[in-house]
Amino acid sequence: xxxxxxxxxxxxxxxxxxxxxxxxxxxxxxxxxxxxxxxxxxxxxxxxxxxxxxxxxxxxxxxxxxxxxxxxxxxxxxxxxxxxxxxxxxxxxxxxxxxxxxxxxxxxxxxxxxxxxxxxxxxxxxxxxxxxxxxxxxxxxxxxxxxxxxxxxxxxxxxx
Amino acid sequence: xxxxxxxxxxxxxxxxxxxxxxxxxxxxxxxxxxxxxxxxxxxxxxxxxxxxxxxxxxxxxxxxxxxxxxxxxxxxxxxxxxxxxxxxxxxxxxxxxxxxxxxxxxxxxxxxxxxxxxxxxxxxxxxxxxxxxxxxxxxxxxxxxxxxxxxxxxxxxxxxxxxxxxxxxxxxxxxxxxxxxxxxxxxxxxxxxxxxxxxxxxxxxxxxxxxxxxxxxxxxxxxxxxxxxxxxxxxxxxxxxxxxxxxxxxxxxxxxxxxxxxxxxxxxxxxxxxxxxxxxxxxxxxxxxxxxxxxxxxxxxxxxxxxxxxxxxxxxxxxxxxxxxxxxxxxxxxxxxxxxxxxxxxxxxxxxxxxxxxxxxxxxxx
Numbered sequence: 001x002x003x004x005x006x007x008x009x010x011x012x013x014x015x016x017x018x019x020x021x022x023x024x025x026x027x028x029x030x031x032x033x034x035x036x037x038x039x040x041x042x043x044x045x046x047x048x049x050x051x052x053x054x055x056x057x058x059x060x061x062x063x064x065x066x067x068x069x070x071x072x073x074x075x076x077x078x079x080x081x082x083x084x085x086x087x088x089x090x091x092x093x094x095x096x097x098x099x100x101x102x103x104x105x106x107x108x109x110x111x112x113x114x115x116x117x118x119x120x121x122x123x124x125x126x127x128x129x130x131x132x133x134x135x136x137x138x139x140x141x142x143x144x145x146x147x148x149x150x151x152x153x154x155x156x157x158x159x160x
Numbered sequence: 161x162x163x164x165x166x167x168x169x170x171x172x173x174x175x176x177x178x179x180x181x182x183x184x185x186x187x188x189x190x191x192x193x194x195x196x197x198x199x200x201x202x203x204x205x206x207x208x209x210x211x212x213x214x215x216x217x218x219x220x221x222x223x224x225x226x227x228x229x230x231x232x233x234x235x236x237x238x239x240x241x242x243x244x245x246x247x248x249x250x251x252x253x254x255x256x257x258x259x260x261x262x263x264x265x266x267x268x269x270x271x272x273x274x275x276x277x278x279x280x281x282x283x284x285x286x287x288x289x290x291x292x293x294x295x296x297x298x299x300x301x302x303x304x305x306x307x308x309x310x311x312x313x314x315x316x317x318x319x320x321x322x323x324x325x326x327x328x329x330x331x332x333x334x335x336x337x338x339x340x341x342x343x344x345x346x347x348x349x350x351x352x353x354x355x356x357x358x359x360x361x362x363x364x365x366x367x368x369x370x371x372x373x374x375x376x377x378x379x380x381x382x383x384x385x386x387x388x389x390x391x392x393x394x395x396x397x398x399x400x401x402x403x404x405x406x407x408x409x410x411x412x413x414x415x416x417x418x419x420x421x422x423x424x425x426x427x428x429x430x431x432x433x434x435x436x437x438x439x440x441x442x443x444x445x446x447x448x449x450x451x452x453x454x455x456x457x458x459x460x461x462x463x464x465x466x467x468x469x470x471x472x473x474x475x476x477x478x479x480x481x482x483x484x485x486x487x488x489x490x491x492x493x494x495x496x497x498x499x500x501x502x503x504x505x506x507x508x509x510x511x512x513x514x515x516x517x518x519x520x521x522x523x524x525x526x
Contacts (some may be wrong), residue, residue, distance in 0.1 A: 003430045003442035011319075017173075020347045024436070039290050039484070048353075049354065049355075052362075053362075054359065054362045054366065057358055057359065060209060061355055061358075064351050064352070065219060065222070067347075067348075067351045068218070068222055068348050068351055068352070069222070071344045071347055071348050071351075072222060072225050072226065072229070072348075073343075074340065075210070075226075075229050075340075075341050075345070076225075076229065076346050078232060078337035078338070078340045078341045078344075079229060079232050079236065079337075079341070080339050081333070082236050082337050082338070083232075083236065084335050085330045085333060085334060086236070086239060087237075088330060089240075089243060089324070089330045089331075089334075090239075090243075090329065091183065092242050092323040092326050092327045093242075093246050093247075093320070093323075093327065095323040096246055096247070096320050096323050096324065096327070097246050097249075097250075097252050097322070098251050098322075099247070099250065099315075099316045099319055099320045100250045100253045100316075102316065103250075103253045103254060103256075103257050103312060103313075103316035104256065104315075104316070106257055106260075106312035106315065107253060107257040107259070107260045107312070108260075109312075110257065110260035110261060110308055110309055110465060111260040111263055112311060112522060123490065147173035
């Protein structure tokens with residue numbers, strides 16, 4: 001950043017020279033893409049506007065336009081960075097959306113599963129009640145199969 | 161005998177099962193809602209502020225650039241908004257999964273309770289067995305439901321966690337840039353207002369400096385008059401000379417220090433009276449300009465205060481993103497921990513032991 005000897009700027013031409021230096025610094029700051037340099041350039045231009053005499057109005061307007069130019073560059077840079085991250089963000093979101101879809105169908109299954117279990121349990125128990133009333137003593141080979149199925153069910157559950 | 165066989169599946173339900181539970185998904189869901197709301201607000205602020213710059217009086221080239229940036233930001237904001245919706249959907253689905261677990265258990269419990277109430281009609285010996293079986297239905301069905309829920313949650317949170325952490329990092333970076341856009345847009349507004357009111361602002365500053373001088377000058381003049389009208393004041397002439405010197409440094413129209421001698425005192429007092437009127441007039445000027453100056457300052461203060469408040473909001477949003485990402489990791493850890501606590505092997509061994517036991521009963525009965 002240029003060193004401006006503010007106390008010795010008396011003539012309007014001297015103020016104009018000082019502004020030329022600050023404009024060059026602002027241009028460098030825009031090109032540099034350095035946030036600190038840009039901030040310093042803008043701070044100097046603001047100080048210029050504050051310190052300049054009343055009759056330097058047109059010079060102040062030029063300084064203000066330079067500040068806006070630096071600001072536009074800052075915004076452009078921020079928008080560019082956000083744009084750069086867009087693809088990766090989309091990629092991650094697609095993954096999350098995939099998981100969401102899968103989890104959503106799991107939630108539906110779980111709800112149906114709960115209902116199915118309740119119905120099955122009730123049916124089995126009602127059959128049991130019927131059996132108590134009938135009290136038949138004949139052996140049933142299906143029993144073994146049923147136990148096997150339960151064990152198989154438990155096995156499959158473990159694999160989930 | 162058949163009754164025993166038919167009850168076997170239910171008896172299995174009475175096995176002592178190791179406890180596992182579905183972790184609370186709500187802290188993550190709450191963190192998601194808070195985060196997405198704050199980020200949506202941040203997006204709105206940044207787009208509004210950039211939009212406001214295009215309403216100002218600008219050079220055509222600058223206006224064109226800002227309008228193009230406004231358009232680009234709107235598109236990017238819409239894309240980010242979609243991402244926030246996806247995150248809301250994800251968190252909502254996790255709640256659905258956890259909720260399906262409790263809903264499923266509710267329906268199982270209702271059915272088991274209904275079964276237990278029917279059994280009472282069948283006499284004490286049978287009723288006891290059915291009641292036990294009903295409790296077994298509740299226990300094992302709930303257990304299985306919990307295992308399935310944990311499995312579904314695990315399938316979701318485990319692969320999603322890395323993506324969630326990455327999304328959190330990107331969102332934080334994006335919102336740091338959006339905060340920059342917001343504050344820079346506010347800066348543009350401030351610069352334009354300052355430039356448009358430059359004359360008022362600088363005139364006021366000048367007048368204020370003059371007022372300070374006027375106050376000093378009038379204080380000197382009053383001191384000079386007081387001293388002049390009190391002949392008994394010790395070292396009066398020196399004191400008056402000193403006051404004239406001080407006044408001369410500010411106002412060239414003030415007579416020289418030698419004018420403090422008694423012969424010239426009346427003329428000096430008359431001249432100082434005129435200078436006092438001049439300086440008082442200057443003090444009046446600043447008061448006349450003050451309302452306009454204060455109106456501009458109020459406009460600038462509104463922009464600065466708003467910008468500062470939004471800066472806090474953006475900082476808070478970044479914090480919420482961190483909280484959200486941490487909540488997801490905590491949820492993942494809890495789901496994995498609970499999943500690990502499930503021991504299928506124990507259940508299988510117990511089931512097989514029971515089967516042998518029932519086989520023996522069958523054999524004995526036959």
